[in-house]
Amino acid sequence: MPESTLTTIAATLSAALLLTSCTGATQSTVTGKELSDEKIPAAVSPDTTLTVGAPQLKVALELSGQIDKLPFTVEWANISGGPKCSEAFRAGALDVCSAAEIPSINAHWTGLDTKLVAAKFRKEPFRHPVYELGIAPGAGIRTLADLRGKKIAYSPGQAQGALVLRILERAGLTQEDVQLVELASTDDVYPTALGNGQVDAAPIGDVNVKRYLTKYGRTGGTTIKHGLRDDPEHLWALTDSVGDGQKSAAVRELITFWARAQIWIDKHPKEWVDGYYVKDQGLSREDGAYLVERNGHPDIPADWSGAIRRQQQTIDLLAKKQNREPFTADILFDRRYESVAAEALAGDGNGEGKTP
Structure with missing residues (x-):
């Protein structure tokens, strides 16, 4: 990413931090814009740009030789996870991010309108928790x-x-x-x-x-071992981004590349250890191999019903324990994208699992 772009993102993140610090933890807001009736264009314009916070995905696309095949422009932001991505979303400096299940829930409670657009779990038999x-x-x-x-x-x-x-x-x-x-x-x-x-x-x-x-x-x-499943991973998007016609089409294409990247990682463990864990993350090959073994195989479901049920259970638990207002988990998911990842894998001859 050009230095000027990094500087801009850093400045906007600083502004977002200030804004976030002024937001009460129990702020009651209305989020969850309905997008189900908004049609995603069949093709994406090559002039479309998405800013994406998914460093692991970037490396996977580079190692697999797919990064130059994206049919639109991606500005890669070296951030991921809930807090940093939330700040960038609030600043309007990010379109899509990689995160687990909790950030989208907290975003809703603090008035940040976002959508989950892809879901991945660890395929059973579930050998290791995160x-x-x-x-x-x-x-x-x-x-x-x-x-x-x-x-x-x-x-x-x-x-x-x-x-x-x-x-x-x-x-x-x-x-x-x-x-x-x-x-x-x-x-x-x-x-x-x-x-x-x-x-x-x-x-x-x-x-x-x-x-x-x-x-x-x-x-x-x-x-x-706690005996609980703790493995959800998502692509998480700003609702304003997936509500934009061309950006919504770009997000769809990004999901197909994301899904294929998960399978490439699974089928090329040695290349992934060397290219990501060792070269990019600075870990030893021993640690990289340990992580590959723990991560198991990816489960990318074509049906999000199980994922939504689990998200609802988490919402209900947090609402009860943290004195929050409960809400329906469905509003966090943009189900226009529900089958995109699995269909991409099916088209490549890869199967997808079902998440309980």
Whole structure:
């Protein structure tokens, strides 16, 4: 991306941060613009531009030789995940982003109108969750029931925060039965908090599981499996973007390339480890191979009914536990795109799974 574009995005993100800081956490707003009757053009103009925050997708398209085949212009923003993408959406500096399930829910509650336009899960048999519950040395936690009275790292606006609430519910505990310690889950914050005894338990994901056990396992650091599915991944779009005729067509094309990229990654693990985890992310080949094994195979459903049910369960839980107004999950999904990814794979001779 040109330096001038990066500078513009950085400036608009700063403005968005200021705006976000002035928005109350319990702000009641109306979002969920209905787009089902708006037709997506059959073809996209090559003059159309989308700004996309999906660094992993960019690398996958480069490695697979597909990036130059996009039939429109993409300005790649080196951001992903809920907080940064929300800021960019508010600033009008982003059209599409890669994120999990929680950001779109929080966006609705803070008046940011967005849509989920693609969905991916980890195909069953579900071998590994994204997160395991890290246990601090000496915490004395062997089962979920042992969390009673313990200090647990908690990030309300992130996937890890919702997972903590789901874990407590599964264990038959309430927030009053534990001590929730608010910490932003970035980089190695949670593993460090576990290691120094700041918290007794914290959800830690993927390569941090391996690193935590390597560093603290000898002194008693462990992890326990929570037994819950925590694997949704989405392409997440600003409603104003998918409400625009040409941009809506560009998003459709982006989804087809995104779906094919997921299959390419799955079928080329060695190239993905070398090109993404090692060269782009700076990890060791050992860590890259560990992540490929944990991630399993992609499930890209043609029917979003299961995904919407799961999203509704999360909305209802967060509304109850965080004193929010419940709403219908359907308004977060732009179902005009529901079959796009699966149809792209079917056309390439790839099957797609069904998500429960």
